[in-house]
Amino acid sequence: MEPLTKKITIDRSSPVPLYFQFAQQLQNLIEAGELPPGTKLSNEIVMADEFGLSRPTMRQAMQHLVNKGLLARKRGVGTQVVTNRIRRQVEFTSLYEDLERDGRRPTTQVLTVETAPAEAAVATALGLEEGQPVVSIERLRLADDQPIALLHNYLPEGVIELDLEALAEGGLYQQMRRSGAALSTAEQTIGARRATAAEARLLDEARGATLLTMTRTAFDGSGKPVEYGSHVYRASRYSFEMTVAAH
Structure with missing residues (x-):
């Protein structure tokens, strides 16, 4: 699978909050089937470093998608895409x-x-x-x-x-x-x-x-x-x- 850094672009000149830019693009990938249910994501610290975002910003983006039912955090497994709501x-x-x-x-x-x-x-x-x-x-x-x-x-x-x-x-x-x-x-x-x-x-x-x-x-x-x-x-x-x- 092509890395997320090739699929998600952060525009720091945009008035749209950074966490929402990341969350919205990740949501689009999930809903388009490019990240099918069961796909495991890197931990938030790694992804924050990959995208040049602060850890609180990445945590906010991931929590946004957890709240929408698109991601789930499981102990011992990490964060993964879940079946569409x-x-x-x-x-x-x-x-x-x-x-x-x-x-x-x-x-x-x-x-x-x-x-x-x-x-x-x-x-x-x-x-x-x-x-x-x-x-x-x-x-x-x-x-x-x-x-x-x-x-x-x-x-x-x-x-x-x-x-x-x-x-x-x-x-x-x-x-x-x-x-x-x-x-x-x-x-x-x-x-x-x-x-x-x-x-x-x-x-x-x-x-x-x-x-x-x-x-x-x-x-x-x-x-x-x-x-x-x-x-x-x-x-x-x-x-x-x-x-x-x-x-």
């Missing part, structure tokens, strides 16, 4: 459908399926009394054999008869539609928080790593809530995208 449009589709459409080979591990009393947040979202029974589903969603999201879904009793085999092989919304449950609209909220120890273990992340969160309530054509989801996603491998219009 999955970008999901914010629309009324399931994660399984989005991954399948993106050619990312989704698979599912069904962790638990049980009938349980609705906690306050679940009951409020589904228009039920707290403590009323709901069907609780917990799944781990993978893309190309890499864990991406931990999904918790709650359904009022009687919405559908769950097929556990189909649940492991496809998406919940697909099964709901096949069962005749009409999905019309949804309300959702996106946020972020730190991973718990259990979440970090399941998602192959460091304890306390940042996770994206999404809660969603789905409604049928009459406006009745038929599903509530509370999901967490690996921020290092996943992002939400949306299109906004000016008025």
